[in-house]
Amino acid sequence: MKKKWIAALVGVCMAVLTCACTVEPEKPDVPAPTEKKEPEEDEAELAKQAKLDLISPSAYGDTEGLDVEPATYFSLIGKGSSEEYWKMVKAGAEAAVADLNKALDYEGGDKVKVVYSGPGESDNVDEQVNILDEELARYPSALGIAVIDSQSCNVQFDLAVQNSIPIITYDSLSSYQGIMANITTDNKKAGAEAAVHMAEELEEEGQVLVFAHDSRSLTCRQRAESFAAEIKENHSEMSTTEIYYRDRLDELKEKIARERVGLPSDDGAGEEEPKDSGLAEGTLVSEPEPAKEDLDEAEVPEEALQEITDEEALAYIFEKNPEIKGIFATNGQAAMQMADLCTDQEKEDIAIIGYDSDTEEIEALKEGRLAGLVVQNPYGMGYAAIVAEARCVLEIGNEAEIDTGYIWVDEENLDSKEVQRMLYIK
Secondary structure, three states, X not given: OHHHHHHHHHHHHHHHHHHHHHOOOOOOOOOOOOOOOOOHHHHHHHHHHHHHHOOEOHHHHOOOOOOOOOOOEEEEEOOOOOOHHXXXXXXXXXXXXXXXXXXXXXXXXXXXXXXXXXXXXXXXXXXXXXXXXXXXXXXXXXXXXXXXXXXXOHHHHHHHHHOOOOEEEEOOOOOOOOOOOEEEOOHHHHHHHHHHHHHHHOOOOEEEEEEEOOOOOHHHHHHHHHHHHHHHHHOOOEEEEEEEEHHHHHHHXXXXXXXXXXXXOOOOOOOOOOOOOOOOOOOOOOXXXXXXXXXXXXXXXXXXXXXXXXXXXXXXXXXXXXXXXXEEEOOHHHHHHHHHHHHHOOOOOOEEEEEOOOHHHHHHHHOOOOOEEEEOOHHHHHHHHHHHHHHHHHOOOOOOEEEOOOEEEOOOOOOOHXXXXXXXXX
């Protein structure tokens, strides 16, 4: 009996051991697979390269072979300093200098340097000229400038030539003959492309208001005039207004003031042929009407001018052009001014195409207040400007024109990686 009990006990033990051997070990928790993301530094490098790839010739997107001397000092002057556009120019220039220092193993006091300067108030001509004077007094190795007024810096450029300081321009052009290179968007091509997109938006019919940001800028005029030319030549059911300039609102204010105080407009609008007074010849009139030429020359009372706001002047443009279906604005500030005006005037059905891509414009695009944007490459301009300055210092020659490229952005392609890598501040 005892043997049977022992045998049974052994059998139970064997069964337990067998089960223990066949039980699978517990598996550790494995997190679910997640979408692979690019490391931030890799994405930043891809964004940098995307901007440099737009530059033509491609040599201006690369610092290789530019063996400048230690402590070379480059100067770069913009139209502003606080706006996102100019921050991107500065970032591009600093990236080029960093690439130079890395390639040449320059450290400490040997490092190549760049100083970016711009007016505190954007597009302030006098302040920019003062900055130019100060920079030339520091005798930089080379200097690049985005000229606000195409005629404003010629005296300083003469001084630079006398002191063997090479000058290049970027973003905005100058008519000065001694410029070593011009770095800019192909504004004629970009303005024409904006017109093609406007025609698509308006289904090839309707009047478009052209609102340009600066009458003193050659590049601004190129954008506006090429837009108008494309509409006139290739879109027969469309038309454009005269080109209105944002920096000439005072002229509109004077027209409004003259109308309010009963003076004739200085453009001769509203003139009529003289009428028969109905009086017999020789009849004396105690209070004769002022002569037409006296009214033309009469000055508008200062208080009448001061009463008129920028918003009223812009609304006056709408009053004079009641049939407009679209607006082309040649920079970010002009685009947002028009977008805000359309909102205030409850004209949300007007299609607005602008330039550049600061934060405010991108938000307006998402909200449907802007139909599209021509986005320039200010980072590429800053980078190419340093390359051009280095080539001047090394006396290896420059292309006369360097194109930094642009892209078209609308609500449909805004979220694509290609577009996101081209936007200014994210």
